[in-house]
Amino acid sequence: MGRVKKTNDKRDRIMNAAIASFAQHGYHQATIADVAREAGVAAGTIYLYFKNKDDLLVSIFEEKVQGFIQEFHRRLSQEENAEVKLRKLVHLHLVEMQNHPDLAAVFQLELRQSRHFMSAYPKTDLKVYFDLIGDIIEEGQQQGLFRKDLFLSAVKKAFFGALDETVTSWLLAGKNYDLSQMADPVADLFIRGFRD
Amino acid sequence: MGRVKKTNDKRDRIMNAAIASFAQHGYHQATIADVAREAGVAAGTIYLYFKNKDDLLVSIFEEKVQGFIQEFHRRLSQEENAEVKLRKLVHLHLVEMQNHPDLAAVFQLELRQSRHFMSAYPKTDLKVYFDLIGDIIEEGQQQGLFRKDLFLSAVKKAFFGALDETVTSWLLAGKNYDLSQMADPVADLFIRGFRD
Amino acid sequence: MGRVKKTNDKRDRIMNAAIASFAQHGYHQATIADVAREAGVAAGTIYLYFKNKDDLLVSIFEEKVQGFIQEFHRRLSQEENAEVKLRKLVHLHLVEMQNHPDLAAVFQLELRQSRHFMSAYPKTDLKVYFDLIGDIIEEGQQQGLFRKDLFLSAVKKAFFGALDETVTSWLLAGKNYDLSQMADPVADLFIRGFRD
Amino acid sequence: MGRVKKTNDKRDRIMNAAIASFAQHGYHQATIADVAREAGVAAGTIYLYFKNKDDLLVSIFEEKVQGFIQEFHRRLSQEENAEVKLRKLVHLHLVEMQNHPDLAAVFQLELRQSRHFMSAYPKTDLKVYFDLIGDIIEEGQQQGLFRKDLFLSAVKKAFFGALDETVTSWLLAGKNYDLSQMADPVADLFIRGFRD
DNA sequence: CATGAATGAGCGTTCATTCAT
DNA sequence: CATGAATGAACGCTCATTCAT
Numbered sequence: 033m034g035r036v037k038k039t040n041d042k043r044d045r046i047m048n049a050a051i052a053s054f055a056q057h058g059y060h061q062a063t064i065a066d067v068a069r070e071a072g073v074a075a076g077t078i079y080l081y082f083k084n085k086d087d088l089l090v091s092i093f094e095e096k097v098q099g100f101i102q103e104f105h106r107r108l109s110q111e112e113n114a115e116v117k118l119r120k121l122v123h124l125h126l127v128e129m130q131n132h133p134d135l136a137a138v139f140q141l142e143l144r145q146s147r148h149f150m151s152a153y154p155k156t157d158l159k160v161y162f163d164l165i166g167d168i169i170e171e172g173q174q175q176g177l178f179r180k181d182l183f184l185s186a187v188k189k190a191f192f193g194a195l196d197e198t199v200t201s202w203l204l205a206g207k208n209y210d211l212s213q214m215a216d217p218v219a220d221l222f223i224r225g226f227r228d
Numbered sequence: 229m230g231r232v233k234k235t236n237d238k239r240d241r242i243m244n245a246a247i248a249s250f251a252q253h254g255y256h257q258a259t260i261a262d263v264a265r266e267a268g269v270a271a272g273t274i275y276l277y278f279k280n281k282d283d284l285l286v287s288i289f290e291e292k293v294q295g296f297i298q299e300f301h302r303r304l305s306q307e308e309n310a311e312v313k314l315r316k317l318v319h320l321h322l323v324e325m326q327n328h329p330d331l332a333a334v335f336q337l338e339l340r341q342s343r344h345f346m347s348a349y350p351k352t353d354l355k356v357y358f359d360l361i362g363d364i365i366e367e368g369q370q371q372g373l374f375r376k377d378l379f380l381s382a383v384k385k386a387f388f389g390a391l392d393e394t395v396t397s398w399l400l401a402g403k404n405y406d407l408s409q410m411a412d413p414v415a416d417l418f419i420r421g422f423r424d
Numbered sequence: 425m426g427r428v429k430k431t432n433d434k435r436d437r438i439m440n441a442a443i444a445s446f447a448q449h450g451y452h453q454a455t456i457a458d459v460a461r462e463a464g465v466a467a468g469t470i471y472l473y474f475k476n477k478d479d480l481l482v483s484i485f486e487e488k489v490q491g492f493i494q495e496f497h498r499r500l501s502q503e504e505n506a507e508v509k510l511r512k513l514v515h516l517h518l519v520e521m522q523n524h525p526d527l528a529a530v531f532q533l534e535l536r537q538s539r540h541f542m543s544a545y546p547k548t549d550l551k552v553y554f555d556l557i558g559d560i561i562e563e564g565q566q567q568g569l570f571r572k573d574l575f576l577s578a579v580k581k582a583f584f585g586a587l588d589e590t591v592t593s594w595l596l597a598g599k600n601y602d603l604s605q606m607a608d609p610v611a612d613l614f615i616r617g618f619r620d
Numbered sequence: 621m622g623r624v625k626k627t628n629d630k631r632d633r634i635m636n637a638a639i640a641s642f643a644q645h646g647y648h649q650a651t652i653a654d655v656a657r658e659a660g661v662a663a664g665t666i667y668l669y670f671k672n673k674d675d676l677l678v679s680i681f682e683e684k685v686q687g688f689i690q691e692f693h694r695r696l697s698q699e700e701n702a703e704v705k706l707r708k709l710v711h712l713h714l715v716e717m718q719n720h721p722d723l724a725a726v727f728q729l730e731l732r733q734s735r736h737f738m739s740a741y742p743k744t745d746l747k748v749y750f751d752l753i754g755d756i757i758e759e760g761q762q763q764g765l766f767r768k769d770l771f772l773s774a775v776k777k778a779f780f781g782a783l784d785e786t787v788t789s790w791l792l793a794g795k796n797y798d799l800s801q802m803a804d805p806v807a808d809l810f811i812r813g814f815r816d
Numbered sequence: 817c818a819t820g821a822a823t824g825a826g827c828g829t830t831c832a833t834t835c836a837t
Numbered sequence: 838c839a840t841g842a843a844t845g846a847a848c849g850c851t852c853a854t855t856c857a858t
Contacts, residue, residue: 042838060256060341064832074840076834085832145341147254150400183413186394190414193393194386201385204346217379218386225421238821260849270823272851281849434817452648452733456853466819468855477853537733539646542792575805578786582806585785586778593777596738609771610778617813630842652828662844664830673828 043081046071047095050088055134059089059142089146092138097157100128101164108164114172118226119219121168122195123212129199130211140200162188169226178226191222239277242267243291246284251330255285255338285334285342292331293353296324297360304360310368311419317364318391318415319408325395326407336396358384365422374422387418435473438463439487442480447526451481451534481538484530489549492520493556500556506564510618511611513560514587515604521591522603532592554580561618570618583614631669634659635683638676643722647677647730677726677734684723685745688716689752696752702760706814707807709756710783711800717787718799728788750776757814766814779810 049071053062064085068075082088104124111117129136143149149156166188172178198218202211245267249258260281264271278284300320307313325332339345345352362384368374394414398407441463445454456477460467474480496516503509521528535541541548558580564570590610594603637659641650652673656663670676692712699705717724731737737744754776760766786806790799 063830068841075832076841077839079833080838141340141346144337145256147257150337182417183410186410186413187417189393189397189410190390190417193389193391193396195389196393197385197389198382200389214379214382214385217382221378221383221386221421222417224423225417227420259847264824271849272824273822275850276821455851460820467853468820469818471854472817533732533738536729537648539649542729574809575802578802578805579809581785581789581802582782582809585781585783585788587781588785589777589781590774592781606771606774606777609774613770613775613778613810613813616815617809619812651826656845663828664845665843667829668842 042071042073042077046073046078046081047088047092051092051134051138054089054092054142055137059138059145086146086148089138089143090149090152092135093143093149094157096135097139097161101157101160104164108168114168114175114177115223117168118172118223119216121165122219122222123215125195126198126211126215129202133203133207136199137203140196140203162192165191172226177228179228182226187226194218194222238267238269238273242269242274242277243284243288247288247292247330247334250285250288250338251333255334255341282342282344285339286345288331288334289339289345290353293335293357297353297356300360304364310364310371310373313364314368314419314422315412315415317361318418319411321391322394322407322411325398326403329399329403332395333399336392336399358388361387368422373424375424378422383422390414390418434463434465434469438465438470438473439480439484443484443526443530446481446484446534447529451530451537478538478540481530481535482541482544484527485535485541486549488527489531489553493549493552496556500560506560506567506569507615509560509563510615511608513557514611514614515607517587518590518603518607521594525595525599528591529595532588532595554584557583564618569620571620574618579618586610586614630659630661630665634661634666634669635676635680639680639684639722639726642677642680642730643725647726647733674734674736677731678737680723680726681731681737682745685727685749689745689748692752696756702756702763702765703811705756706760706811707804709753710807710810711803713783714786714799714803717790718795721791721795724787725791728784728791750780753779760814765816767816770814775814782806782810 046067050062050067053066053070056062057066064075064078067088068078071078078088082091104121107124108117108120111120129139166184169178169182169184169187169191173180173182195218198214199211202209202214242263246258246263249262249266252258253262260271260274263284264274267274274284278287300317303320304313304316307316325335362380365374365378365380365383365387369376369378391414394410395407398405398410438459442454442459445458445462448454449458456467456470459480460470463470470480474483496513499516500509500512503512521531558576561570561574561576561579561583565572565574587610590606591603594601594606634655637657638650638655641654641658644650645654652663652666655676656666659666666676670679692709695712696705696708699708717727754772757766757770757772757775757779761768761770783806786802787799790797790802
């Protein structure tokens with residue numbers, strides 16, 4: 033176990049170094065040498081764990097988003113009411129981004145620079161996140177809370193886009209205010225918008 | 229007049245070539261040679277009209293977005309009712325993007341890769357667009373249509389983000405559906421969300 | 425005459441602008457656009473008077489050096505004594521360079537960057553200057569002032585090199601002392617070295 | 621040791637390739653690709669050992685001149701008499717240049733094209749060479765061989781300039797005569813010029 | 817003669833990636 | 838597994854020169 037653990041440690045160190053480097057310098061400006069230095073490994077070592085620079089970026093997304101989604105699922109499954117779930121999702125999304133600003137910067141700003149990611153976008157884990165949102169809305173419809181005539185694929189995107197822009201604006205403003213305070217106003221807006 | 233016209237023609241040709249090239253290959257992947265070939269000019273000629281590659285990208289944004297905002301302003305000023313205005317804005321936004329998909333791709337995907345643009349983001353013309361949105365919402369509040377307790381800076385971003393993601397999703401899905409059909413569902417969502 | 429004069433004026437203006445530009449920025453750093461701006465003409469105009477940038481540099485040398493040599497000839501022909509002539513030549517050389525520092529900079533520093541000049545060096549007007557020096561030394565030998573066994577081609581170069589380095593050092597030191605004060609010490613050195 | 625030796629070998633190979641390339645084509649005309657080809661390395665490798673092209677040029681000067689000066693110092697320290705020292709210095713200078721004509725070409729012709737070098741000129745190792753010359757002259761004064769009223773800073777430059785021009789002329793004439801034969805005539809000239 | 821817009825060849829430098837050790 | 842020296846493709850940009858007006 034110690035052996036395996038150690039290996040994963042190194043992979044994690046590289047990934048975290050990449051998050052920090054990409055967030056600080058931007059994906060294109062950050063070099064593999066930067067990441068290696070930050071991770072305390074040789075540049076060549078990175079290629080033992082990741083196929084290439086793009087894979088490193090995409091892996092950050094896949095593994096970290098997966099983690100978030102799993103956690104969000106777990107946390108939301110405790111709730112019954114779709115409105116409460118939706119509100120909680122907004123809170124979780126913004127709080128997590130606030131607590132992991134480097135990761136947020138990579139998600140919001142850098143990830144879009146990966147051709148590979150963008151072309152695979154509709155099939156990524158992000159789809160799972162969209163589904164999570166869609167499921168909650170449908171749940172709300174079944175609970176008689178939300179309108180039946182919602183154009184689901186449209187409102188899902190609108191909801192996600194609202195969260196996304198909220199985080200992006202916060203990042204680009206220099207993170208100079210409390211992001212979580214935006215949660216209730218945004219959640220209210222959509223819950224009212226969804227209501228019957 | 230002929231002389232001036234011709235010069236502007238060349239500048240426009242370069243800018244349009246850049247929009248096409250950036251949309252097709254992505255900002256970083258597109259080379260100045262690509263743009264020049266597409267515009268039918270020599271590479272060096274581009275530097276007679278634009279300071280550098282980044283300036284080309286930023287100029288696209290500034291001049292084209294300015295055009296859109298002015299047109300939106302003009303079109304919306306004919307309306308009285310804030311709800312109608314908001315609905316119309318959503319329509320205009322999505323229809324324009326649908327009619328100019330390359331430009332849309334540059335706006336949604338490529339522009340964010342410009343460090344220069346992103347750092348200037350809060351001061352760009354995009355702020356004017358945010359203001360336009362904010363003004364309509366405030367107008368709705370004064371008309372007694374929208375809630376007075378809206379967290380304006382939050383809902384502005386949510387609204388813009390929703391439009392933004394709607395377009396981005398459409399682009400990344402390969403523009404394989406009618407974008408304008410998303411207008412009413414999205415507009416409905418926000419109008420209800422804003423209502424008193 | 426007015427017509428011809430005007431033309432020569434423009435050629436002169438360009439040449440003087442080139443001297444100033446080359447002296448200030450260096451030959452390679454100075455652009456044709458710089459020279460044109462300084463001369464108050466369009467870039468293309470320069471090519472009506474000079475074959476190319478290199479020709480401009482070489483022409484400065486040829487015409488200005490020719491002027492100097494002619495003047496030196498004239499001024500020295502008044503003297504009889506070879507020692508006096510030599511002393512006067514040193515004075516003239518240093519005083520002229522001091523009075524035309526931009527020209528000096530072009531001679532001492534920039535001219536050597538012209539491949540064309542360097543390859544033609546042994547055949548340039550500089551040879552005439554070397555000959556002028558050689559003639560004076562031979563005159564001194566005939567006047568019984570200088571040794572008969574001087575290796576003429578060696579001492580000519582040594583003499584010129586001494587003047588050259590004296591000017592170069594002054595230029596590179598920022599022209600922060602009186603160059604003409606070096607004349608007598610240098611002249612003394614060579615006159616003694618040449619003496620029988 | 622093998623490892624270190626090999627690394628130095630590569631650096632040396634690049635430097636020697638640069639000397640050959642700069643001598644043959646001139647500094648500005650020689651490309652990094654030329655140097656790389658000549659050295660048998662990839663272009664990028666050069667940047668592992670030198671900061672940029674200019675650094676390559678300046679490094680040639682610093683390391684090679686330093687070598688010469690040290691060797692000259694060592695060789696001259698064996699002599700007592702200042703006149704003999706001076707004569708030997710002239711010999712060494714010309715013989716070394718004759719034996720390393722590519723290096724000579726870089727010194728005499730190319731180095732002066734480096735803005736960076738020229739601006740640092742008064743502080744370079746060349747100053748050490750000037751000092752070496754000055755020390756010998758002062759030694760001669762103390763030995764009662766040379767005049768006390770020599771304008772030292774003037775005659776130092778004259779002496780160096782004479783050597784410099786002697787080499788330059790030889791190079792530009794196509795190295796078509798024996799440079800070392802100029803040594804005695806030049807040395808004689810200065811020794812007589814310096815004498816009491 | 818004069819212009820200056822247009823040209824396009826040319827090059828230094830970076831950096832993701834490889835591979836011998 | 839790990840290294841880091843070496844690679845070499847790739848590209849933005851400059852600027853001397855041309856030529857249609």
